[in-house]
Amino acid sequence: MVYLYNVNGEKVKELQLKTNDFGSVAGDFILPNSGLNGAYYIEINAASNGINFRNTVDFSVEEYKRPKFETQFTPVTDTYKVNDLVKITGKALAYAGSNITDAKVVYTVKRKVRYPSWYYWYRPYFSSEAQEITHGETKTNDKGEFEISFKAQPDQSIDKSSLPIFNYEITADVTDLNGETRSATTVVNVGYHALIANIMVNPILDKTKKNNQISINTQNLNGSFVDAKGYIKIYKLNAPDFVLRTRPWNAPDYQNFTFENFKTLFPHDAFQDEDDSKNWKKGDLVFQKDFNTKTAKTLELGNIKKWKSGQYIIVLESEDKFGQTVKDEARTTLFSDTDKTLADNQLLSVSANKNRYDIGDKAVITFASSAKNINLTVSIEKDEKIIKTEIIQLNNNKKSITIPVTENDLGGFTVNYSFAVYNSYQSGSVFISVPFPKTNLDIETITFRDKLQPGTEENWQFKIKGPKGEKVSAEILASMYDASLDQFNYHSWYFSPIQNSTYRTRTYSQANSSFGNSQFRVYNSYTNVRYPVQYYDQLDWFGFNFGRQHRNISIRGMSSMAKKRSGSVSGVHVVEDRIEAPEMMMEESEMSSLDDTVVVGYGTQKEVNNTEASTEKPKEIDFDDVQIRKNLQETAFFFPQLKTDKDGNISFNFNTPEALTKWKLQLLAHTKTLESSTRTLTTVTQKELMVSPNAPRFLRQGDVISISTKISNLTDQVLSGQAKLILTDALTGKEINGALGITEADKTFNVNAAGNTQVSWQLNVPDNIQAVQYKIVAKAGDYSDGEQNALPVLSNRMLVTETLPMWVRSNETKTFVLDKLKNNNSSTLKNHKLTLEVTSNPAWYAVQALPYLMEYPYECNEQTFSRYYANALASHIANSNPRIQEVFNQWKNSDALLSNLEKMKI
Template sequence: RAQLYNERGQNFEPLTKTADQYEIKKAKELTELAVKKFPKSEGGINAQNLINQILKPALKLETEKVNVPDQPFRTLVSYKNTKAIYFRIIKISRDEIKKMDRRDYDKLWKDIAAIKPIKTWSVTLPDPQDYQNHAAEIKVDGLPNGTYFILASMEENFSLQKNIIAKQLIYVSNISYIKNNKNEYYVLNRDNGLPYNNSSVQVWETKYNYTKSENEEIKAEVYTTGKNGLFKLKKSKEYRNILLQVKADADELFLDENNYNTFYNSYEQTQPIQPITFLFTDRSIYRPGQTVYFKGIALQKGTKANESIILPYFNTIIQLKDANNQKLTELKMLTNEFGSYHGSFKLPEGSLNGQFSLYDTATKASQYFSVEEYKRPKFFVDVQKPKGTYRLLDSIKVTGTAKAYSGNNIDGAKVKYRVVRKVRYPIWFGWGGYSRKGGRIGYPMGNSDEVEITSGGATTGADGSFNITFKALPDESVDKKSQPTFYYEVIADITDLNGETRSGNTSVAVAYQMLQMEIIIPDRLSIDSLKKITIKSTNLNDIEENTTATVTIQQLKTPAKIFRERYWEQPDQFIMSRDEYYGYFPYDVYKNENEVKNYEPGDKVFEKTDSTNGQWAIGNGQFKAGWYKIVATAKDKYGEVVRTERYVQLYSDKSVEASYNPVEIIADKNSAEPGQKINYSIKTGFQNIWLIHTLSKVDESNNTTYQTIKPTQPFKNEMEVKETDRGGMALSYAFVQHNRVYKGIKSFDIPWNNKELNIDYSTFRDKLLPGSEEKWAVKISGNKGEKVAAEMLVSMYDASLDQFKPHSWSALNIWPRLYNTISWMENGFEAINSQEYNRRESDYVNPLAKSYDQLLFTNEDVISDVMGFNMKNGNQEKRKMADGRIAINASPMVSQMKFTPPKIVRDEEDKANIKIAADSASSITINQKPQTANQPQIRKNFNETAFFFPDLKTDAEGNVEFSFTMPEALTQWKLMTFTHTKTLASGYVEKTTVTQKPLMVQPNAPRFLKEGDRIEFSAKIVNLSDKEITGTTQLALLDAATDKPVDGWFKNIFSTQYFTVAAGQSVAVKFPIEIPFNFNSAMTYRIVAKSGNSTETSKNLPLVNGG
């Protein structure tokens, strides 16, 4: 039981998981009792070892790397099982540090402990007596400029025996420097952020000396900062490992190489403008032997807009590569006046399937696609989220639908389902509060593992629907107060009458409350914009449920000062009072008062009760700048309280309104077009900041200015957007204040909407007959509706293939965008962890040795492989090898067996025959033969690509017309249309259509046939009409060479069957047949369904033949 308590205690984490804080203490009390009663026993020895483990101490320090001279600073002490810590401050030079680094580990610590300190003191630490790890911040008195070691010890004499000593190397200096990605450095005052002009910067290069086998620091160039504290590092063709030694007046900052190491390459190269190709294919997945249709658009893409042009009459070669990236074949291509080319490749048969590709040799562009053996899906499954309100422990009914791609319902199908539970928490709850830096902290704990709570079966109805009912069982280990939401994933596998299986799923959210509410309002808005608010209430699956709610808005008392970022985790123990702490550290956080959720509440400025799912008027009253808490509460029909909250910051663009943020950018718009203006201002909550402000544009121009900003004197700027600004603009800023760096970017979108084309279908039908002749018309226009001359690519393929691999195109994304904005990096603004010396002797007591009687056995007939795994009576040979290894050979009988791979034939429209392989040398071949005039018209065009028209041109009005014959597959089709102009404006749209008939036959042909097999050749008769249909179905098996029946060979005795199908439903028919031996001819099959004047005939060829 003591071990169990100890394991529970390991779950403790200060501030977040405190329930098991004193479990280790319970373990210690039990183990002490065991040791007292049975000190020499095995249990007593184990108990003593556990006590020693529990009492093991720990010590670690975290301190800011560089601190401001003569100002007190903090160190975070992480500790365990100690009540006092002893400290020393040792002043050290850089040369002394380098000498120490050459000493061995023990000598280094001995010498450090022997150095006379300039200051010593001790700190008594809070002791909760829980034997857990804790952390507290302590004060270190201010120090003059220099480099120092902070030493901490659990023993006053800093002995190296049975003690833990921690050390840190810190720097004290007013100097700081920050760097941007243009290798521009600014030397600034660490406290007030003002620039150091005329400061000296010595660059040192670290290079490895192979003779001495060590790194050497070599003096390099020297810089002097100019106005604004700026110097720019020289360009280099090589990477350099550098250090900076900065001197300003009597101050110096030379960060040690162990703490600061940078590699840079500022050598600028002009990249040549390269041609590129955009490749388009008709699909993303094919079967071996099918045809890949493609189109390419060759163009020149530059970093500037005027460098991007099409490449007419451009020569290239397009290659087809297999799964091993080996070239199979190639075609020579010449682009037309629109910079495009097109062609096709027939895929090989009998090669390795996998990821194939098209490769343009001139531009090195590739387009990847899959080549696999697959069977076209006939239907899909849609599982809907339930409507209404419900809560945990309720029985919930989920409805799903199985529907064919041709539009008919899948009735009478078998359903297998399972329900899996997961848990999530509301994002706004106590652990999700905002901090002054943004972001959220902490999450409650609970069992979040996936658990299957039920499974079962069902059958689809006449309309293809099915119901799944389950009880919403909660996870009892999760605290109800945390308002968890449980997600029940419902997974359904549907098998239709033909034996095809497809899957669908949905996720159902359930909680103790039946409602969820959302306050729809921006996180940040101006003080005169808070006039309306929307309260949305839904069930937990986002389906609207109206209710009555009460909303309150409360102003929060924003702290009068701006807190600095804390570089380490919040401590859980405190040595100083809050007032004492603020006296020493006026800019630092004491506990968690910097988080918005912990702001002191102020006046309630709004309260209203009304119906949800609509806008609420708040009034025209003026709000003050600052933070506000909005709370919405309601009750579900069971009386459970539902509550949500939002924190909103209001700002003012008036100079008289103070800012509560380090920096605040207020812009009148975030997106603009050429000819418009953007106005923005930059405010601060500090008394005075010196800000580096850079405006970046897409043409790589950067305009840097330096601004002194005060709360009552913001920086204001107006920008006029030009045509050359398309692609975006951004402003970046950086400044230093109170030993912290503040930096950020504000982006403005200037879109390339002048390069967008509109595609409108004036003729289009979403339901088609198989084999129908179609003529469709399209209108192409510019972004503002103007006429354009364009080339259009249009293609349509079987959308059911998206279940395997989705396929899509997109408009050209080639126009320059602003990516290379100014970004800032800083050094010396961080916390460093201590190094610890721990030579405490282990108190571990060896347990009593034990031995047990064993059964005698021999190792006869046991073979071990070289990895040590054994096999009893293995049918293998064993031979000796050097060094005691064992080699095992496979049985010669097995190694001599031959394997004949199956022959595979696909349903390409021009396929000549299909073979049924046998165990012997004989085979059966199925051939396609033309139909005679007195036979019913057979659907035989089952192409998966309906058409691929790569280079249709607009007329003078921007119109395009094209004609096609629909394939005869009964399925859903995806229509894709892409168009572009000679100036590289482009557009893309997708549509879907369905091919279907009132009476349809949907066969489910087997994937392979083998001599001697007995199978049921199944098909489904579908009735899409509004009345019942009765008729006959006939399966005919024919000799492909003579077109004579061979039903007798295959024992197709029940070749004709009657059917009755209700309106909108389907029935299955099955024909038992036997695959004969020694049938040395070709065979074809035909299924005909007749009812009155309606006839439907289907003939499929996707058969896999295996031996």
Template sequence: QRATNVGYTALRASMSAAEWLTSEKSVEITVATTTLDGEGQGADCALKIHRLKQPAKAQRASLTGYQPYPVRRGRRVADEAPKPDPANPNSWELGEVVAQDGFNTDAAGKATRTYQLPPGPYRALLTTQDRFGKEVTALLPLTVLDPKGKTLPLKVPNLVAAPKWSLEPGEDFVALWGTGYDEGRAFIEIEHRGKLVQAFWTEPGATQQTVRQTVTEAMRGGFTVRTTMVRENRAYLTARQVGVPWSNKQLSVAWEHFVSKLEPGQKETWTAVVTGPDAKKAVTEMVAALYDKSLDAYLPHYWTGGFGVFRYDSSSLTSQFENVVKQLRHLHGNWFTDYRDAHMVYRSFPEEIMANLWGYQYFGGYPDGKAHGLLPGMAGPPGKDGAAGPRGDKGEVHDMEARVGGERSSMRAMEAPAATAATVAPVTPAQTPDLSQVSARKNLNETAFFFPHLVSDAEGKVKLEFTMPEALTQWKFLGFAHDRDLRAGLLTGDVVTAKDLMVQPNPPRFLREGDVLEFTVKVTNQSATAQKGTVRLT
């Protein structure tokens, strides 16, 4: 089953860039052109980068949300774009073009362009055409910052940004706070495990400041950064969680020897290697299982990749700005309301009669001569001679004679000589194989193995010895390793059991006395060469 997307254009264009952009490095924009189904397609593109027209000063956002009123020309609404929202950079008008470029995306629909931009707000505009000549466009907002500056180059009330919000111990967390007002200060807090690591006011006279914090091993689980600024009767409250993952509790489990295609009944030995975060071999315990993957169609089976017992930091402090919009409210008194029952009941026929009239076609049938939707025991529509048809069971009228005759006729096979052996290709008696030595597959277990307690050696190697069942299917492997320090890792894989020459019988599901049987067998050759042999039915 496959879904196909249909639209007014046959091409889709998109652009992406990093969230943290500075004037110290070139801005890298990735362009992608694909079909509506997501397949890459080359296109001729033109890209322009506009500087945005900022308002004269930063303005606070509306409490009810920006709602531009339509422009009217008499009684007619003018077809004009709404005025930009001063507090939303995405609605600001385009200004001068600071960079433009023409290029082609490759066969996969990918292209990368770099531009050196000064600090400020920008919007990238991509224009291309599909194979029918229809125009396709894409927009990308860009905000370029200057971490070394003292003034925020963006007319917005409040801004908090960082290169990344997840770090490892030993790295320095860097964040940037700024305001587009001519002057303003904020209170910065860094909290870890309920205690303040840092708490300070930004420098007076500066509308932009860098926040730094060294991440230590004790900060695993993360910490919280909060900024608070009040301006023009509006509170700007920002709280961000900085992640410091428990990467030291993760094990890497990889295959050293693994065969993904096996024969039924084959004996095999797999070897996995477990290493720690420092790439050193780790002595661990492991539980492993291999089962029929088709069982996931009923209920998918997964194992955890680690122990969820480690602490993740979160702040219990919540801040809320109480200056909100208040609608008209009831203050005192009430209006007397008189309630009267206005329920009306109409006369109607009993349900037994109505059920036969509406939707069940009691007095009529369908073109196929059957009465659809009859209740059990209800008479069907009159036949050609005026007599009522057979009674319905489970909402249909059965033609038993035609049904039985159809089943018997479908079970009759073509006349064929009774033979217990069929020759696929003429062979000499010396080449005829001894089919008496061939036995049917018997081990059709759905679980190939389950090893609850495997222990790795000093080199971190775990060996799994097993015999595959004889079922021809796809198998799913799950392996979970852990050590005494609660470090853990998960290994998964898929295995297929198949034979170069397979026989798949297709017998009838049931027979009746007197039927002539035609037994069909499907022989599948998956090898690279043609095969000849003998098939015998016993």
């Protein structure tokens, strides 16, 4: 079963489907026309061989306007320090591929501070408030690029010696010729120093090998590589002269013992913190060499076979281009298989000969100790069972065990060990990694185009290969949608049906206080007493909660738009975490509303000064041969169950969408044995000459609005031509340019090579049109484009019903005056209908009003009890007289139960 749930978790629709040979199902839902927007979700429940499966996926149902372009910053590669003039660049690019030229860019620069973190230096968490240091305005050039410059002013209250890094956050709001606004944010890191150097080395090095090396990474504060010179020094660390156990408690602040007395009493305990190698002092300098990352990012250690085994510290020192010293440290341990004893007087060392193993390998686990007479209990755990246990005795030496790796060991296993020495107990485990074979399919492209003409027929082909390149029989899910929607909610497919979990040991041993006992407890099991439970009749709350758990009530749910931290609407910059709108209630008029949520202002531009449209009377151009784009849907196709042929090939046909934008193709392939893979590709629908209207989502009666259209030229030549706006009544098909105040439908334009221009028309929306269909066409020589769409017109009028009760007895004459109808002084009010209804028994009105109490759409305590009262009263009335029951049955399938006010609307 597949269920669709709305924002409030209410079931909307359900489907009963059956899986195919590949274990997949496919179906479709039609979303409801009304209801709260936000996060819907689909739930699937299935059962097989007595096992139940359940999964969910959520998606957003919103009202929105599709973005036409995106704004991005270029990564910062230059190196700066405080008080430098920082220059960053960005670009605005239409999803259809054209540059956003001559667009206004409004920017702000804010500063925060953070401190560098080093593993050898603990610093408490620090957070600073953002401070605006500058703001300004610029424009994009003919390539859609813009540049922002600002002085990297430091915070003078921060000490230079702590090497702070100042984060300058730059936000740019780009508004194109149509009035659409898109934003981008980037961060530039600047400090008193301009270089970060890192040493990367394996934590364990086999000194018998000749390819041991150190990697050096030098970057500026923004993560870009910069070359640097310096030197590397390697020191042997001086380890204690005796074997130490793990310190059972922290080192005291003050010592009452001398070092000699302490070692006499506690020979295997650390006097201070010498059991931690981070506190060992540097010994002999064994290696020193200069480096230059411009020529090489690695440093060969050469022949280190004669170096002593044990721990070493590697020290790097360099300078940035401003002369600031930069340092870094790293540690590594040298060993050799020929070593007879464990270096640095360590208590125990456990190591494996490989990081990962394949089936047929042999895992060699080596145990070494500098102590004498240690008995290790070693157990091999596989599939949550101890398959072998043995005792290994160490006496200042090393010993190894060998474990064959079989097919049953996929996922890994563990080797557990424990021992007691010097009045202490220690335990641990070594994980033996045996990865599962790869199950990823390979989706190979055979036929695919990244640039398409709208409205053409396409055939794309792909080839599916197995993990080893073999032919496979697979099923493919293919879909393609408008990539601009990812600005609202990024979408991608995650599919990993084979859950190959890493093995986790089930064995754990410890001795909290060595051989002592600090507490003693006895736990008695609870006694379960069964007793009969008396159940009583209860009200059905239909999911309503009085706060038994969390003491909150979710009545309307949360719109997924409110989860966005920032966003934008065409012409409006949104900087709050969410937009709070007052709740409104409106009676439904004769015309059905557009949607439950209505956005009135949508960033239209009152005046545009940079248009290149001419005011001269245009020459007549024939627009009849212009191909009009009408299919502006957001989903190009959705093919859920495509099958490969015998060679693993898959192909499908589709008609290219007519919307000019970037499209995101997603492919998901899977086999009957759950081998799978996903792939994402992008393509663009574009034309040499493109019109991009910035029309609102709807019009309102009485609006005076400017409809602007951007004309983009992707050719390498200047184009001159005409654009035309054609308005028709969407219901009758009659042209209504004059009714909306369009006197000059034709506009001339000139647009530079790879440039943009803009034309606009002003509309005066009358009161007698319910929907407007616009058609905007442009033609310049052999190039042309056109777009057609419809805009609903919302009424500013609301149906108001005035009532006057008139009570007249038999043989009586009365005169009633409808004062509001008689004394009408409104210039906009229009009378709709006058209805007179006569009844001899008004008590029936009370009976007819009962459904109103039962079906009131809002949830609250008052309405809950009103429903209960109405149902109880209706039941009593219906059962009190059989004739009344007959009348109710006659009303059941008629409009008799409609209220009188509702009847008057009809």
